[in-house]
Amino acid sequence: MTLIRLPGLIDPHVHTREPGAAHKEDWDTVTAAALAGGYSAVFAMPNTSPPVTDGTTLALARRGARSRARCDFGLHLGAGADNVGSAASLAGRVAGLKLYLDQTYGPLRLADVTDVDAHFERWPHQRPLLCHAEGISLAAVLALAWLHRRPVHVCHVSRRVEVVLIRRARERGLAVTCEVTPHHLFLTEDDIPAIGPGRSEVRPRLATASDRDALWEALRLGLVDCIATDHAPHRLVEKDGPNPPPGFPGLETALGLMLGAVQDGRLTGEQLVALMHANPARMFRLPPQPETWIEVDTKARWEAATVHSRAGWTPFAGMTLTGRVTRVVLRGADAFRQGRVLAPPGSGRDLFPGAGPDRHAVSARDGLANSSIQEA
Numbered sequence: 001m002t003l004i005r006l007p008g009l010i011d012p013h014v015h016t017r018e019p020g021a022a023h024k025e026d027w028d029t030v031t032a033a034a035l036a037g038g039y040s041a042v043f044a045m046p047n048t049s050p051p052v053t054d055g056t057t058l059a060l061a062r063r064g065a066r067s068r069a070r071c072d073f074g075l076h077l078g079a080g081a082d083n084v085g086s087a088a089s090l091a092g093r094v095a096g097l098k099l100y101l102d103q104t105y106g107p108l109r110l111a112d113v114t115d116v117d118a119h120f121e122r123w124p125h126q127r128p129l130l131c132h133a134e135g136i137s138l139a140a141v142l143a144l145a146w147l148h149r150r151p152v153h154v155c156h157v158s159r160r161v162e163v164v165l166i167r168r169a170r171e172r173g174l175a176v177t178c179e180v181t182p183h184h185l186f187l188t189e190d191d192i193p194a195i196g197p198g199r200s201e202v203r204p205r206l207a208t209a210s211d212r213d214a215l216w217e218a219l220r221l222g223l224v225d226c227i228a229t230d231h232a233p234h235r236l237v238e239k240d241g242p243n244p245p246p247g248f249p250g251l252e253t254a255l256g257l258m259l260g261a262v263q264d265g266r267l268t269g270e271q272l273v274a275l276m277h278a279n280p281a282r283m284f285r286l287p288p289q290p291e292t293w294i295e296v297d298t299k300a301r302w303e304a305a306t307v308h309s310r311a312g313w314t315p316f317a318g319m320t321l322t323g324r325v326t327r328v329v330l331r332g333a334d335a336f337r338q339g340r341v342l343a344p345p346g347s348g349r350d351l352f353p354g355a356g357p358d359r360h361a362v363s364a365r366d367g368l369a370n371s372s373i374q375e376a
Contacts, residue, residue: 002299003326006273008040008292009255010280012095013130013155013179013228015105015247018064020049025233025310027068028345033231033251033309034071035336035343038294038325041071041286041351042231042251043095046078047108053078058090062350069348070341071330072289076130078108084118093354095284096128096153101137103203105232105245113140120148128153128284134204138162142169142176151175153283156230158184158204160214167223177283179228180215182257183248183315188212195315198244202232202315216266219275225283227275229254233311249311253304255296256321263322286351291332300324308341 011034017024034042044065046052052061052075065073074095077087087097099119100108110116123129130153133141138154142165145152154166157178169176183202188209192200200206218224232247239245258276261267267275280286302324304316328336335343 002297003295004298005293005295006038007277008289008294008328008330009038009276010226010284010286011039011042011229011231011251011254012226012280012284013045013181013230014042014251015045015047015230015232016065017048017233018068019060023310024235024238027065027073028070029308029310030231030233030251031068031070031073031343031348032341033249033306035328035330035341036308036325036339037229037251037253038255038296038328039071039251040289040292040294040328040330040335041073043074043076043284046076046098047100047105051078051080051108052076053080053083053108054086055090058093065348066346066350068345070343070345071328071335071348072351073348074284074351079110079115079119079123080108081110081112081115084115084122087119088122088124091124091127092352094352096130097123098130098155099132099141101131101133101141103246104132105203105247116140117144120144120150120152125150130155132156132203135159135161138165142166142174145169145176146172146174151177153225154178156181156184156204156228157215157218157224158207159211163214163218163223167218167221170223177225177279178223179226180219180224181228181230182250182254183230185212185215185219185261186257186319187315191315196240198241199236199239199313199315201239201244201246202248203246219267219271224275226279227254227258231309233309235311236313239313248315249306249309249313252306252308253314253316253321255325256302256304256323257316257319259296259298259323260321289331292330294325294329295327296323297326298323
């Protein structure tokens with residue numbers, strides 16, 4: 001056994017299904033899966049039922065998180081046509097504002113560019129603005145970001161053309177960040193027959209091998225800011241049914257996949273820590289998590305599995321992963337050890353309890369100072 005110590009991982013893009021569909025996942029099970037995967041903090045997307053779009057629905061979602069979350073958490077607010085005037089007032093209480101411009105699970109897709117433009121104008125520039133924008137939608141988002149001279153974060157980039165657009169935008173001085181998922185890095189449309197037609201449904205869809213290679217090249221060039229799982233659980237009875245919902249579970253397999261890339265020489269250990277800890281901490285201005293780290297057995301080899309998530313399956317079934325989380329320490333207390341989740345429901349902290357953004361500011365230097373790989 002060779003143990004290394006890493007800072008607690010941060011996933012800015014996770015779906016719990018509470019409220020409204022807790023049979024798929026709730027705050028208890030999603031944060032148990034997070035701890036098993038080495039995450040000390042996760043941020044939940046707003047496409048629940050009801051969607052999180054105002055103070056009332058935010059309070060509902062927060063009650064569930066505060067009573068059941070086992071690791072630290074944040075909540076994203078959803079942008080809609082009916083909250084253009086009110087969303088900004090909640091900016092200090094959420095991780096970011098999420099705009100859906102393409103097909104997703106749930107009712108939050110924005111169809112009118114006037115509403116998108118209004119959110120770009122009114123959402124505070126110092127708070128993250130996240131976009132589900134593919135292809136031509138991404139071009140529109142980058143154009144609006146340019147017009148409003150504001151930063152924007154692009155979720156789950158999956159296509160070569162999107163990498164090209166983001167690179168060109170950065171070359172012209174636009175403050176655009178982006179994330180990539182493990183499933184778009186390790187799976188392509190060629191894997192659909194093996195996974196199954198329903199189980200392989202995901203948004204954005206699995207792409208070509210050429211698209212996947214472009215993502216790896218973007219990682220090499222430093223164009224990708226963070227790895228986000230887009231953990232989106234559904235039960236197998238639903239995925240294998242006549243109308244399979246899109247989404248994969250991913251919290252428990254992400255680190256094993258990315259450590260395999262380190263072993264193969266596609267990433268360095270320092271890049272992995274930046275992508276899965278330091279950059280998300282900086283981008284979302286997180287408060288520090290003192291006395292928080294994870295221990296990983298880098299020699300462990302194991303078959304990909306989803307154990308703690310209520311989804312109970314993985315699109316990576318049959319793959320051998322590298323490195324296994326043996327321990328998670330959260331604020332000095334064991335939260336996970338040797339396969340057992342020890343943190344009780346409700347012990348996770350809300351990282352955005354209502355203060356303004358300046359209170360949560362963490363400099364890039366401070367974030368990186370706590371982000372080294374150490375022998376455990």
